[in-house]
Amino acid sequence: xxxxxxxxxxxxxxxxxxxxxxxxxxxxxxxxxxxxxxxxxxxxxxxxxxxxxxxxxxxxxxxxxxxxxxxxxxxxxxxxxxxxxxxxxxxxxxxxxxxxxxxxxxxxxxxxxxxxxxxxxxxxxxxxxxxxxxxxxxxxxxxxxxxxxxxxxxxxxxxxxxxxxxxxxxxxxxxxxxxxxxxxxxxxxxxxxxxxxxxxxxxxxxxxxxxxxxxxxxxxxxxxxxxxxxxxxxxxxxxxxxxxxxxxxxxxxxxxxxxxxxxxxxxxxxxxxxxxxxxxxxxxxxxxxxxxxxxxxxxxxxxxxxxxxxxxxxxxxxxxxxxxxxxxxxxxxxxxxxxxxxxxxxxxxxxxxxxxxxxxxxxxxxxxxxxxxxxxxxxxxxxxxx
Numbered sequence: 001x002x003x004x005x006x007x008x009x010x011x012x013x014x015x016x017x018x019x020x021x022x023x024x025x026x027x028x029x030x031x032x033x034x035x036x037x038x039x040x041x042x043x044x045x046x047x048x049x050x051x052x053x054x055x056x057x058x059x060x061x062x063x064x065x066x067x068x069x070x071x072x073x074x075x076x077x078x079x080x081x082x083x084x085x086x087x088x089x090x091x092x093x094x095x096x097x098x099x100x101x102x103x104x105x106x107x108x109x110x111x112x113x114x115x116x117x118x119x120x121x122x123x124x125x126x127x128x129x130x131x132x133x134x135x136x137x138x139x140x141x142x143x144x145x146x147x148x149x150x151x152x153x154x155x156x157x158x159x160x161x162x163x164x165x166x167x168x169x170x171x172x173x174x175x176x177x178x179x180x181x182x183x184x185x186x187x188x189x190x191x192x193x194x195x196x197x198x199x200x201x202x203x204x205x206x207x208x209x210x211x212x213x214x215x216x217x218x219x220x221x222x223x224x225x226x227x228x229x230x231x232x233x234x235x236x237x238x239x240x241x242x243x244x245x246x247x248x249x250x251x252x253x254x255x256x257x258x259x260x261x262x263x264x265x266x267x268x269x270x271x272x273x274x275x276x277x278x279x280x281x282x283x284x285x286x287x288x289x290x291x292x293x294x295x296x297x298x299x300x301x302x303x304x305x306x307x308x309x310x311x312x313x314x315x316x317x318x319x320x321x322x323x324x325x326x327x328x329x330x331x332x333x334x335x336x337x338x339x340x341x342x343x344x345x346x347x348x349x350x351x352x353x354x355x356x357x358x359x360x361x362x363x364x365x366x367x368x369x370x371x372x373x374x375x376x377x378x379x380x381x382x383x384x385x386x
Contacts (some may be wrong), residue, residue, distance in 0.1 A: 002274065003093050005032035005051075005118070007085060007109055008100030010041040012205045013123040013149075016267050017098050018045060020274065027280060031094040034085045034101075034109070037061050043068035046076065053077040053091045055084035057105075085109050090116035096274060098149065099124040102207050103330050104323075104374050107131045111367070114138045121273035123149040125217075125224045126330070130323040130374055132227040134367045146228070147273040152221050153228055154269030155247035155260035160229070161277075163252060170251035171225050174241040175300060176201045178212035181242060185304040191343050193336065201244040201264045210333045214346055215300060219311020220329075223322050226315055233316050238308065240298045262287050306347040314354060320362040320373040321354065327377030328353040332385075341385055353380045 004021065008014045014035070021028045030049040035042040037058035046054055046069060054076050056065045062080040069078065079087050082105070089097055089109035097113040098121040099106050106124035111131070113120060115138065122128065128135055128146075139146045148154050152173050160168065179198045180188060196213040197206060204212070211217035222236050247269075249259040262268055263285060271280060302308050307329075314325035332346040341349070357377070362369050 001026065002028050003031045003095050004028050004274065005034075005088060005091065005094040005097045005113070006030065006100065007034045007089060007097065007106065008036070008102065008124075009033040009045055010035040010038040011100055011102065013098065013100030013266065013270070017100065017270050017274075018049065020267055020271050021049065023282070024280060028274065031092050032088040034088040036101075039064045039068055047072070050074065051076055053079065053088050055079045055081075055088040057081065057085055059084075082108070086112045089113040090118070094118055096121055098270070098274070099127060102126075102205060104130050104326060107135075107370075111135065111138060114142050114144055117142055117144060119145040119147065121147050121149040121270065122153075123270065123273075125150060125153075125220050126326050128227050129220050129223045130326045131367070131370050132223075132322065133319070133365055134370060136227060147276055148224075148228060149270050149273035150221075151264070151266060151269050152248040153224060154272055156225065156229060156250055158260045158272065159248075159250045159258040163250070163258075167252045168229065168231065168250055169253045169255075170235045170237065171229060171231050172237050172239055172249040172251065172257070173218060173221055173225065174244070174246050174248050174297075175215060175218045175238055176212065176244045177240045177242055177300075178215060178217075179209070180213055180304075181240065185301065188304070188344055189342075193339065196336075196343060200242070204266075206337060207330070207333055210336060210346075211329070213343070214307045215305035216307035216311065216329050216346075216350075218300070219308045220326065222311055223315040223325075233312060238300050240300050241295065243292065243295055245292050245295055261292075307350065310347060310350055310354065317361070318363070320360075320365040320369055321357060323365070323370045323373040324357045324377040325350060325354055327374035328381050331378040331381035335381070335385055345385070349381050349384050352384050353377050356380060 030051045032053040033051045034055040059081040090112040096119045100123045106127045110127045244264040246259045314321045328350045332349045335341045
């Protein structure tokens with residue numbers, strides 16, 4: 001039975017991970033849970049899964065959480081705040097830590113888990129995008145496994161099983177196209193938050209759904225693929241695949257192309273990240289090609305979705321630039337969700353911040369450099385949005 005700690009337990013990734021644990025109690029057990037501020041859901045999860053340690057990220061909710069858990073028949077450790085989440089990430093005998101925290105907030109807990117010798121089921125792409133220059137050397141130093149738990153990179157990882165060293169030639173990331181896939185570019189000027197949150201295929205949190213609408217999520221995945229699989233940016237492509245049945249593909253040296261297919265269900269990549277190299281039988285809906293029907297593909301419109309080019313440029317620049325791109329994007333998306341900027345302002349603000357960062361670019365950033373770049377990028381977005 002594999003011992004698991006889950007960061008971001010009340011979010012989309014967290015609840016789907018716990019669904020896996022619930023249906024495979026002979027395979028997995030929960031050691032630690034960390035959530036943001038949803039006390040009611042976290043308390044319910046604690047009662048069901050009985051973790052040894054719990055963190056609530058919002059310190060103001062600590063008393064409420066303790067009160068909600070006052071009648072437990074066992075005594076878990078209860079901590080709070082960013083430091084509490086770090087404590088959960090590094091605690092006990094958990095073999096694998098699922099990083100479902102949204103955004104760059106997942107970076108320090110992930111590093112703590114790595115230093116504690118835990119394998120990482122990486123569902124938080126921003127951690128590697130912002131912190132890749134620091135995280136990858138730590139993974140090697142501490143001898144842990146970094147396993148992708150999002151659908152696209154899991155698909156690539158699955159396709160690579162059995163491919164010899166040097167056999168990978170190109171990565172092809174598939175994109176659903178997001179909420180505005182079929183909307184003419186000239187109509188983007190009038191879209192609302194509600195429009196942007198209507199993803200056609202996937203059920204996800206607000207931030208990643210907006211990233212999908214701007215296609216920044218795919219740009220971020222390009223950077224993540226570069227770090228995860230060591231592929232040059234010239235050999236990472238994006239293709240719009242509206243059906244979200246092919247989750248990504250690889251091309252090997254002889255031009256053969258391998259793909260991973262399945263229904264759009266985040267539990268599948270999560271399960272593979274937790275069970276690799278094994279395959280666990282499930283009772284999920286079996287995949288059927290006839291039911292899936294026609295599979296179509298088209299090139300992404302880079303004028304309609306300028307975030308793609310911004311991400312490629314930041315990735316090629318390397319160093320501290322991806323951290324700035326990521327921080328600027330997180331802040332811009334937050335402003336959009338707060339109705340303080342328009343949808344089309346998101347890439348404009350990110351571009352301004354990245355351009356300004358060229359004056360202070362760091363080619364080989366330390367962890368402190370990355371955290372400072374992230375903070376600076378957020379502040380610049382706030383200033384530029386005034």
